[in-house]
Amino acid sequence: MPGRSSAPATGAALEAKVAQLARDLGLEVKRQVRVGRRIWGAIRKIDIVAGDARGRRLGIECKYQKERGTAEEKIPAIVDDIAAWPIDGIVVFDGGGFSENMRTFLISSGKAILFEDLEVWLRLYFGLPLK
Numbered sequence: 001m002p003g004r005s006s007a008p009a010t011g012a013a014l015e016a017k018v019a020q021l022a023r024d025l026g027l028e029v030k031r032q033v034r035v036g037r038r039i040w041g042a043i044r045k046i047d048i049v050a051g052d053a054r055g056r057r058l059g060i061e062c063k064y065q066k067e068r069g070t071a072e073e074k075i076p077a078i079v080d081d082i083a084a085w086p087i088d089g090i091v092v093f094d095g096g097g098f099s100e101n102m103r104t105f106l107i108s109s110g111k112a113i114l115f116e117d118l119e120v121w122l123r124l125y126f127g128l129p130l131k
Helices: 011-024 071-082 100-109 115-126
Strands: 028-037 043-051 057-064 088-094 112-114
Touching: 011 028, 011 043, 011 057, 011 088, 011 115, 057 071, 057 115, 071 088, 071 100, 088 100, 088 115, 100 112, 112 115
Parallel strands: 057 088, 088 112
Antiparallel strands: 028 043, 043 057
């Protein structure tokens, strides 16, 4: 399972680490998958779509925030947006900039997970052996 020493340091790094972890587990990975439009016309993309040989797919949004800021204000809308996807989805988040209230909201939503917990979550979701 990834430890804090291997934690990403930027949003792009988080997305790359999530994609690599999924590949290391034997999953197929597609990045920036277009899945239609949002209500105001913007193109909707999923950061990562991971899938297995049986056809099970999972959309993964990656959110990183190093310092306190406004990025976390967008996350509740992302959790809602996942409901419009044609597949199951989660938010993977990391970084010390998320407030304790936002971390609690994300974890309690059932649609978000810390990066450090992702490997076990993916193993359970895709029915892969646990270490």
